[in-house]
Amino acid sequence: MLKKSLLSQALLSATLILTGCGGGSGGGPTPPETTPPATTPPVTTPPVTTPPVTTVPVIEQALFAANSDINTGTELWITDGTEAGTKFVKDINASGNSNPFNFTKVGSKWFFNADNGINGIELWVTDGTESGTSMVKDIRSGGSDSYPDNLIAYNDKLIFSATDGLGDTELWISDGTEAGTNLVKDIHPNTSSRIGNTVLFNDEVYFTAKDENYARQELWRTDGTEAGTRLAAQINPNPSNLGDGSFIGSTPGLLTPFGNALFMVADNTFSQPDPTIELELFSYILDGSTHKYDVLAGKASSKPNELTVIDDSLYFVAKDNSGYNIWAHRGGQLHPMTSFTGASAGSAPKFLTAVGDKLYFVANEPIQGSELWVTDGTPSGARPVKDINAGNLGSAIRDLHSVDGKLLFVARGNIHTEEDALWVSDGTEAGTVEVSKITATGSNPLLEQFMVLNDKLLFSADDSVHGAELWSSDGTSANTSLVKDINPDALDSYPAFIEVQHH
Secondary structure (H helix, E strand, C coil): CCCCCCECCCCCCCCCCCCCCCCCCCCCCCCCCCCCCCCECCCCCCCCCCCCCCCCCCCCCEEEEEECCCCCCEEEEEECCCCCCCEEEECCCCCCCCCCEEEEEECCEEEEEEECCCCCEEEEEECCCCCCCEEEECCCCCCCCCCCEEEEEECCEEEEEEECCCCCEEEEEECCCCCCEEEEECCCCCCCCCCEEEEEECCEEEEEECCCCECCCEEEEECCCCCCCEEEECCCCCCCCCCCCCECCCCCEEEEEECCEEEEEEECCCCCCCCCCCEEEEEECCCCCEEEECCCCCCCCCCCEEEEEECCEEEEEEECCCCEEEEEEECCEEEECCCCCHHHHHCCCEEEEEECCEEEEEEEECCCEEEEEEECCCCCCCEEEECCCCCCCCCCCEEEEEECCEEEEEECCCCCCCCCEEEEECCCCCCCEEEECCCCCCCCCCCEEEEEECCEEEEEEECCCCCEEEEEECCCCCCEEEEECCCCCCCCCCCECCCCECC
16 A cells, blocks of 8 residues: 655745835835745655465376277376376387386376387386386396386385396386386395285385295385395294294285384284184284284184274274174274174175275175165264165175265166166265266166276276276266267277376
């Protein structure tokens, strides 16, 4: 706001009026000279303008494989979920299909597997442009596959498993350059260490591997260096002699960080004369100690699976004395969350999916069949959401995904007369509705290859007009539509995200 101040100075002039007496004209004193008032120009200050603060939205993108035409084949594409933002990146294999997969983002670039028709399946890197897409290294020289797997971002690098044809499958690291792509450690010389289950925990990568001391895998950890790659825990302490004095190994799986511990399912096999497999839930803490949570006491196996974290609880499915139920690890203790018994106990709850503070799953019970359930995490809080296909036949629910606070999934309103359709739920019966059948002809829309991007669900679908193409939905019918007809007309592009990961 410009403020203007004016300075005015008024000068008073004293005028003496003399009145003469008699008839003559007399002369009085001369009037004083007057000086015009001095005027000072106003002092003006230019207004201070602050540029508006603008926030540039971060647009997430995802890589996928698609077949755009018979000449290009299945090659590399990128999308932000819009038609304009869905673009062809590069024809990696000019003579066939490069079939890219295992997309893993590290910083501003993506790593993935591809076959250029010359070097076999090798590690590639891209920034989302044609010029920025190249093979990182021909790890297994020639046309044989090094088959990078278990890709995971670690700081600004990629840790993965691969084979160079010499030491079989071992642990590798890459910064995206050929010189910066190297073997971390040959854990099991002259044979495969069977690396798997990579997960980030406490600023290191944990994984499973076997060395010369174990007949099966155990828990390992790495900081990306040879010296920092070591055995983390011997979960199965059984020193049984397998003929060569080696340990059995626990074969950990489903590694899941939760709180200050790393949880997993492992085999606590008893002594070799009685090699009963006992799959149970284990936790590992940083001092190297482990703890077993025995749902079924004794040598019986509870076979935990579907480990899912919500806030202060780790949920999982396990076999108890009644059958298969959902359990929660909370406050250091195990708590049963469901009590399926009888006929329903033989079918384990599945597809545990966290949406906010709710846990959705599919359960099969005699009256409604296999339908959608939800729990608030209390022992008596599990309930059916809706009998989508009325009766006891179930609605063939699959592919549950959390999208912007809602659950999107695939189901059939009638498994005899309907094909798959996209559904949405807010956890209530009224709020559980069909979103779209995709096709108006009643044919199977072939819903598959789901991933969540920018608060929408991307997937492959065939509307019987355009073929199998890229679709998007926010959980409403109005905003469920074809993103792009990549392979024009009724030809299929078969978009495939295949293990898209964000770190």
